[in-house]
Amino acid sequence: MGGVQTTLAQNRPEIAPLDRFQPAIQPFTIVYAPDQIEFDDTVRAKLRMLARRLDGNQDGIKIIVHSGAAQIPTNEAVTLSLRRALEIRNYLVKLGVTPAQIDAEALAQAEDSGPKDRAVISAR
16 A cells, blocks of 8 residues: 555655746836936835845846937937936846846837836836
């Protein structure tokens, strides 16, 4: 009888501890006023929650930033987007997120109907 119990125990699947399972990263959008680079306390709170979520694992995020209305030259819009992306990235790094966990893309005006000046943060 003892041999059967040993066999059953050997055939059980390994179960991962619950702390290894994290909820999926939910995308969110930061909407900027024209020429605004800094973000407010509400965005800081979301970024702190995101940094806690990324702490101690290999998950990563992508930041896609659009800037500028049609009247702004493309190079100026991309420069503004880059400054916004770096502001977000630097804040997350300050909170302990590794640079390797962050991909950022700075673009000019968005082609869709969303806000023209925005950053979208999502899982990569």
